[in-house]
Amino acid sequence: MSTNDDIAAYIDEALRSARVVDDVPADTPLLPIAKVGIVGAGTMGGGIAMNFANVGIPVHIVEARQDVLDRGLATVRGHYERSASRGRFPLEEVDMRMARIESSLDMADLGDCDLIIEAVFEDMELKKSIFARLDSVARPGAILASNTSGLDVDEIAAATSRPESVIGLHFFSPANVMKLLEIVRGKATSDSVIATSLEMARLIQKIAVVVGVCPGFVGNRMLYPRQIQSQELLRRGAMPWDVDRVLKDFGFKMGPFEMSDLAGLDIGWSKGARTDSPLRDALCERDRRGQKTGAGYYDYDENRRAIPSDEVAALIRETLDVEEDSDIPSDRDILETCLFPLVNEGAKILEERMAQRPSDIDIVWMFGYNWPQHTGGPMRWADGVGLDRVKAKADELGAGNPWYKPAPLLAELAASGRRFADL
Numbered sequence: 001m002s003t004n005d006d007i008a009a010y011i012d013e014a015l016r017s018a019r020v021v022d023d024v025p026a027d028t029p030l031l032p033i034a035k036v037g038i039v040g041a042g043t044m045g046g047g048i049a050m051n052f053a054n055v056g057i058p059v060h061i062v063e064a065r066q067d068v069l070d071r072g073l074a075t076v077r078g079h080y081e082r083s084a085s086r087g088r089f090p091l092e093e094v095d096m097r098m099a100r101i102e103s104s105l106d107m108a109d110l111g112d113c114d115l116i117i118e119a120v121f122e123d124m125e126l127k128k129s130i131f132a133r134l135d136s137v138a139r140p141g142a143i144l145a146s147n148t149s150g151l152d153v154d155e156i157a158a159a160t161s162r163p164e165s166v167i168g169l170h171f172f173s174p175a176n177v178m179k180l181l182e183i184v185r186g187k188a189t190s191d192s193v194i195a196t197s198l199e200m201a202r203l204i205q206k207i208a209v210v211v212g213v214c215p216g217f218v219g220n221r222m223l224y225p226r227q228i229q230s231q232e233l234l235r236r237g238a239m240p241w242d243v244d245r246v247l248k249d250f251g252f253k254m255g256p257f258e259m260s261d262l263a264g265l266d267i268g269w270s271k272g273a274r275t276d277s278p279l280r281d282a283l284c285e286r287d288r289r290g291q292k293t294g295a296g297y298y299d300y301d302e303n304r305r306a307i308p309s310d311e312v313a314a315l316i317r318e319t320l321d322v323e324e325d326s327d328i329p330s331d332r333d334i335l336e337t338c339l340f341p342l343v344n345e346g347a348k349i350l351e352e353r354m355a356q357r358p359s360d361i362d363i364v365w366m367f368g369y370n371w372p373q374h375t376g377g378p379m380r381w382a383d384g385v386g387l388d389r390v391k392a393k394a395d396e397l398g399a400g401n402p403w404y405k406p407a408p409l410l411a412e413l414a415a416s417g418r419r420f421a422d423l
Contacts, residue, residue, distance in 0.1 A: 002384060007376045011366070014359035014377070018209045019202075021194060022356060028195040031143065033057065033203070037113035039130055041072025041103070044147055045119035047175030050076060051204040053100040054176075060110060061103045069103055076101065079176060108137045115200065117169055119147040127151065128159040135160035143193050145169040150216040153186045163188035167197055170217060171206075172368050180368035181206040182217050207367045212354035218364045221349065222378070225341035225404070229397075230256040233337060234279070234316050237326030240297040241308045246334040251372025256338070258306055261296035265289045279319045283312070340393040343382040347407035350423070358420035383419040390414070 002010075036052045038045050041063045049059045063069035080094040102109075107130075110116050116138055118130050127146060134144050144166045146156050157166035168184025183197045194210060201208035211218045230243050244255020254262070265280050266289040275281055283289070283296060288311075290296035291304055298306035317324055329337070346361045355361050362377020375381040382390050391406045391414040398405030406414075413419065 002376065002380075004374070007374060007380075010359070010376050010380060011362075011373065014363050015207065017357060018207070018360050018363050019198060021198070021210050024191045024194050028191045030199055031114065031141065031192055031196040033114045033143075033196065033200050035060070035113045035115075037062065037110035037116035038119055039107065039110075039116065039134075040119035041069045042119065042121075043075075044171060044173060044175055045117075046072045046076045046079075047173070047177075048117055048119055048147065048171050049101055050079065050097075050176040051171075051206070053097045055204055056100070057203075059101045060113060061101060062107050062110060063103070063105060066105060069105065073098075073101070073103060107133050110134070111137050111139055113138070113142060115143045115145065117145045117147055119171075122148060122151060124151055124155065127156050131156055131159040131166070135162065141165070143167060143196065145197075147171055148184075150220050152215075153184050153213045154188075157186050157188060164190040165193060167193050168213070168217070169197065172219075178368065179205075179207045180219075180364060181208045182219065182364065182368070183208050183210045184213060184217055185210055186213055207363060209360045209364050210356070211360075211364075212352070214349070214352065214354045218346075218349055218355050218361055219368050221354075222342045222345045222361070222365070223369065225345055226338050227256055229337050229341055231277070231279070233329060233334060235320050235322060237322060237328050238334060239308065239313055239316065239328075241306075242328055243334055243338065244306075246331045247338060249331070250335060250339075251374060253370050257297040261290040261298060261300075261306070263290065264292060265296050279316060282315055282319050286311075286315075288312070336389070336393050337397075339378065340382075340390045341397060341404055343378050343390050344394045344404065344407050344410055346379055347410040347413075347420075350420075351407060351409045358423060379420045383421050387414040387419065 036057055036059045038049050038059060038061045041061050045061060049061055052059050077098055080097055083089065084091045084094050116134055118127060120126055120130065131144060138144060142165065144160065146153060146168050147170060148168055149170055153168040157163035160166060163186060166186055167189050170182035170184060172178035172180050181201050185194055198208055215221060216224060233243055240257035244257050247255045266284050269275065269284050273281060287293055288295040291300055294300050297312055299309045300306060316322055349355050350358060358379035361379050365371035366373050366377050371377055387410060391410055394404055394406040394410065
C-alpha cells in the first residue's frame with residue numbers, strides 16, 4: 001500500500017515529467033511573450049488576463065460591445081479588490097494591476113501582441129471567424145491560441161494561413177485561481193510554440209500538461225463517461241445525494257450532481273426543449289436550474305447548503321420509471337460505476353497518444369478536476385485497486401454499450417498482471 005510519502009514523491013516526479021515533451025528538443029528556441037492579447041472579456045477572458053497582469057505582463061482585451069467590456073473589466077477589478085481586502089497584496093496594487101490591462105473594440109489593436117488568446121464561448125464557427133480575422137491582424141510569428149475546452153484545434157488552425165502558430169491553451173475556470181493548463185498541440189503546431197507555451201505557463205504559475213487533439217482533450221473526455229454513469233445510477237435506484245456522498249467520501253470536494261447544480265442545469269437548454277436527458281428537461285421546466293434559482297437536483301437554503309429534495313426524488317421515479325422500493329446500489333458499486341469508466345477512457349487516451357504518460361493524466365485530474373491527491377490520481381489509483389477489477393466493470397458496462405468495453409491497453413495490462421506505472 002502506498003504511503004503519504006510515496007504519493008508525494010509520485011506527484012513531484014509527475015509534475016517534473018509533465019514539463020518534458022519527448023519529441024520537443026530541450027534547446028528549442030523560445031518566442032518572446034512581452035504583450036498578450038485576449039479576445040473576450042467574459043469570465044474566462046477576464047480571469048486569463050489576470051494571470052498575466054499579476055506577473056507584470058501587459059494585456060490588451062478586445063470585445064465586440066462596450067457594455068460587455070465594461071462589465072468584464074469591473075469584474076476583474078472586483079476580484080483584485082477582494083484579494084487586497086483579504087491581505088493578499090496592498091490596496092494600491094489593484095490600480096497597478098488594472099493599469100496593465102488595456103481594452104478596445106477593435107481586433108486590429110492586437111497587432112503588436114506576441115500571444116493572442118481567444119476566450120469566447122464554445123462555437124466552432126465563431127472561433128474560426130475570429131482566427132481568420134486574427135490571421136490578418138496578428139504580427140508574423142505571434143502565437144494564436146484558443147481557450148477551447150474540447151473543440152478541434154486543427155480545424156480552428158485551418159482558418160489561418162499559419163497553423164504552425166496555433167495552439168490550444170485550455171485554462172480552467174476560474175482561470176485566475178485554477179492551477180491546471182491543458183496545452184493542446186495541433187498537428188502543425190511548431191516546437192517553438194509548444195516550448196514557449198510551457199515556459200509561459202511557468203511564468204504565470206500554472207501547472208501545464210501537453211495533450212493531443214481529440215474531443216474533450218484529456219480532462220473533459222474522461223469526465224464525460226463519469227457524468228453519464230452517474231445519471232445511469234439514478235435509473236438503478238440511487239438518488240443524487242447517494243452518488244454525491246460516495247464520491248465526496250472518496251475525497252472529491254463535490255459530487256457530480258452538486259457540480260451540475262453549481263454550473264447550472266440550463267446550459268444549452270431552452271424552455272420547451274426535449275433533450276436526451278428527460279430528467280434535466282423536467283427539472284428546468286420547474287425552474288429547478290441549479291444554485292442560481294435556489295433549486296436543482298437539491299434544494300438550497302439561504303447559505304446555498306444542498307438539501308436532498310423529496311420533489312426531485314419523486315420526479316426521478318416518475319421521469320425515469322424507477323420503482324419506489326428499488327434497491328440502492330452499494331457504495332462500492334456507485335464508486336466503481338462512476339470512476340472505472342473514467343480510467344478506461346484514460347487507457348484509450350494513452351493508446352491514441354493523446355497523453356504522453358499515465359502520470360500526465362493524473363496531473364490533469366488532480367489539479368484540474370480536484371481528484372483527491374492522496375490517491376495519486378485516477379491511473380495511479382487504478383493500479384492500486386487492480387486493473388482486473390477495472391476491466392471487469394468495463395466488461396459489465398460494455399455488454400450494454402460498446403463504448404464502455406475494455407480499452408485494448410487495459411485488457412492487455414490486466415491479462416499480463418502489469419500496471420499503468422509499468423508503461
